[in-house]
Amino acid sequence: xxxxxxxxxxxxxxxxxxxxxxxxxxxxxxxxxxxxxxxxxxxxxxxxxxxxxxxxxxxxxxxxxxxxxxxxxxxxxxxxxxxxxxxxxxxxxxxxxxxxxxxxxxxxxxxxxxxxxxxxxxxxxxxxxxxxxxxxxxxxxxxxxxxxxxxxxxxxxxxxxxxxxxxxxxxxxxxxxxxxxxxxxxxxxxxxxxxxxxxxxxxxxxxxxxxxxxxxxxxxxxxxxxxxxxxxxxxxxxxxxxxxxxxxxxxxxxxxxxxxxxxxxxxxxxxxxxxxxxxxxxxxxxxxxxxxxxxxxxxxxxxxxxxxxxxxxxxxxxxxxxxxxxxxxxxxxxxxxxxxxxxxxxxxxxxxxxxxxxxxxxxxxxxxxxxxxxxxxxxxxxxxxxxxxxxxxxxxxxxxxxxxxxxxxxxxxxxxxxxxxxxxxxxxxxxxxxxxxxxxxxxxxxxxxxxxxxxxxxxxxxxxxxxxxxxxx
Ligand SMILES: Cc1cc2nc3c(=O)[nH]c(=O)nc-3n(C[C@H](O)[C@H](O)[C@H](O)COP(=O)(O)OP(=O)(O)OC[C@H]3O[C@@H](n4cnc5c(N)ncnc54)[C@H](O)[C@@H]3O)c2cc1C
Numbered sequence: 001x002x003x004x005x006x007x008x009x010x011x012x013x014x015x016x017x018x019x020x021x022x023x024x025x026x027x028x029x030x031x032x033x034x035x036x037x038x039x040x041x042x043x044x045x046x047x048x049x050x051x052x053x054x055x056x057x058x059x060x061x062x063x064x065x066x067x068x069x070x071x072x073x074x075x076x077x078x079x080x081x082x083x084x085x086x087x088x089x090x091x092x093x094x095x096x097x098x099x100x101x102x103x104x105x106x107x108x109x110x111x112x113x114x115x116x117x118x119x120x121x122x123x124x125x126x127x128x129x130x131x132x133x134x135x136x137x138x139x140x141x142x143x144x145x146x147x148x149x150x151x152x153x154x155x156x157x158x159x160x161x162x163x164x165x166x167x168x169x170x171x172x173x174x175x176x177x178x179x180x181x182x183x184x185x186x187x188x189x190x191x192x193x194x195x196x197x198x199x200x201x202x203x204x205x206x207x208x209x210x211x212x213x214x215x216x217x218x219x220x221x222x223x224x225x226x227x228x229x230x231x232x233x234x235x236x237x238x239x240x241x242x243x244x245x246x247x248x249x250x251x252x253x254x255x256x257x258x259x260x261x262x263x264x265x266x267x268x269x270x271x272x273x274x275x276x277x278x279x280x281x282x283x284x285x286x287x288x289x290x291x292x293x294x295x296x297x298x299x300x301x302x303x304x305x306x307x308x309x310x311x312x313x314x315x316x317x318x319x320x321x322x323x324x325x326x327x328x329x330x331x332x333x334x335x336x337x338x339x340x341x342x343x344x345x346x347x348x349x350x351x352x353x354x355x356x357x358x359x360x361x362x363x364x365x366x367x368x369x370x371x372x373x374x375x376x377x378x379x380x381x382x383x384x385x386x387x388x389x390x391x392x393x394x395x396x397x398x399x400x401x402x403x404x405x406x407x408x409x410x411x412x413x414x415x416x417x418x419x420x421x422x423x424x425x426x427x428x429x430x431x432x433x434x435x436x437x438x439x440x441x442x443x444x445x446x447x448x449x450x451x452x453x454x455x456x457x458x459x460x461x462x463x464x465x466x467x468x469x470x471x472x473x
């Protein structure tokens with residue numbers, strides 16, 4: 001086969017001898033693969049089809065031992081390094097061109113101990129896989145709203161979804177993590193062991209090492225939750241959004257309601273004349289007693305004249321996957337995000353003006369609402385930047401053809417710029433696209449300096465740099 005040429009982190013290249021590669025392969029429990037070998041294309045293909053990159057070598061790890069070997073190999077040769085969990089990162093950071101990809105997706109173990117309400121989760125596990133295991137015991141970790149997303153990347157950036165107002169961010173439920181550091185050492189991070197690393201992992205992304213096991217506390221939930229959609233014509237949005245911001249500001253922690261505005265997909269429960277027309281959907285979940293839930297959602301249900309109301313008790317695992325058909329892998333995607341402390345009239349007008357010019361049938365604006373338990377954690381308790389109740393605007397621009405890139409991206413950027421005067425400054429790093437590396441310090445606000453110090457301690461040469469990068473001090 002001859003020597004293998006790999007890209008280094010400084011833009012150069014290095015040559016790996018046949019012998020060294022054979023030794024690496026022989027030492028692994030998982031598999032090493034190069035272009036043309038089984039598993040290579042599967043591993044390099046990520047959720048966002050904007051990124052069609054070809055790593056020089058992929059190490060498909062089976063456990064912490066493999067991850068240590070892979071990190072040592074990357075450090076020794078100063079390789080350009082990408083780390084893949086569930087491969088949903090919008091910025092495409094899971095895959096690199098020409099360098100080394102450490103693929104954690106084969107690491108799929110979930111162990112639940114219902115007697116102590118804990119779960120140990122490996123970094124290749126998806127949200128749907130975690131839910132299926134924990135829901136067997138009517139327990140749950142708060143995660144996100146698309147079941148194919150990876151637990152690893154989502155957790156390291158913060159992680160929120162339908163039960164965050166009740167049970168906190170995903171990181172608020174993280175008890176400990178096993179981490180392979182840039183030095184290739186496996187360490188434990190928790191409140192007691194390496195507390196600075198534990199602080200930074202909770203929101204600071206993949207900057208500090210590779211997590212090989214997450215230990216979560218579990219919360220009682222389900223197996224059914226009152227959940228579903230209320231669909232309205234977009235023309236009714238100005239009044240609906242003003243009522244929405246009032247209702248959610250005093251809602252119980254059990255109730256989460258987010259807004260989705262887009263062209264209506266051909267949902268079977270929607271009259272056909274509405275397919276393809278602009279709609280506003282309230283997507284809601286009540287994670288307490290169903291009888292109390294009916295009262296909690298009554299006001300939202302009474303707003304305007306809905307085209308469809310499909311709010312009912314659903315299995316939690318089903319509701320967690322409800323948006324999957326709209327978020328399948330393989331499309332081209334570009335996202336823009338702002339945090340808002342309030343949903344000001346001006347912000348609503350700006351959003352609605354942009355929605356009149358949607359660049360495609362799959363583009364949408366999501367407004368998530370956070371608060372409750374996550375907002376009762378002090379700002380400096382974890383690296384996650386914004387603990388006050390807030391709204392997160394996520395502009396999901398999504399299309400199929402490369403020829404449409406410019407128009408779609410321009411639409412998202414225009415909306416982002418026009419909405420900026422209403423934004424809080426901080427931002428959720430897990431929603432930031434590849435061209436926003438300059439925004440990372442601003443996104444973390446007052447937590448950034450401490451993050452840079454922890455980075456200096458655990459990764460002074462910035463081995464883990466293909467992420468929303470925090471530079472060592
Ligand atoms: C369709 C969709 C829906 C989403 N919905 C939500 C949502 O509801 N709530 C929410 O909070 N977020 C949501 N997100 C954002 C999501 O949290 C991020 O995309 C996250 O990066 C996905 O993690 P992953 O493991 O799938 O991604 P990957 O691309 O595999 O990983 C992302 C990055 O995390 C780092 N990383 C991954 N694994 C490890 C590890 N074990 N150790 C160290 N670093 C690691 C690496 O830097 C990697 O580049 C959504 C994303 C998508 C695409």
